[in-house]
Amino acid sequence: MVLGELSALPAGESIFIDSNILTYHLLHDPLYGTSCKEFIKKVENGEFEGIISPLVVSETLYNLIKATILKAYHLKPKELVHFIKANPQAVSNVDLEPAMELFNIFSLAPISEFEIRACYRAIKDYSLLTNDAFHVATMKQRELKHIATNDPDFERVAWLTVWKP
Helix, strand or coil, X not given: CEEEEHHHCCCCCEEEECHHHHHHHHCCCCCCHHHHHHHHHHHHCCCCEEEECHHHHHHHHHHHHHHHHHHHCCCCHHHHHHHHHHCCHHHHXXXXXXXXXXXXXXXXXXXXXHHHXXXXXXXXXXXXXXXXXXXXXXHHHCCCCEXXXXXXXXXXXXXXXXXXX
């Protein structure tokens, strides 16, 4: 495993993008938001091929929904699930359009039977939880060696280069 700073990724690379990068961008994270925005702009300009999966879409939407509802209703994280169950309309009130526009910048890698089988192996080989194991399986299927993420769990995958914001 090799670590690199996201801003130093060489042009022309194909890179899998984890949901935390998209979430930092969408939520204008004070620590990582600028770095992620600059990186995403480079993907949009064609300097890199950015690849996401349906799981990245799901994780990013979930993060956006959670953050928006927590802020709008001045909730503590432990109150969120109960609040949503009691007020399901709060979910439908979240503006998802910025996320949907963002997803259009990237190539979407579908999850097939290969990824399902490879996910089991990634869980065993790298001690990853399911979504991260699916990400590794997706990267393996597409021979991707680069991931943009702030998740240290991917550092256990020896054949990956992890690019952090």
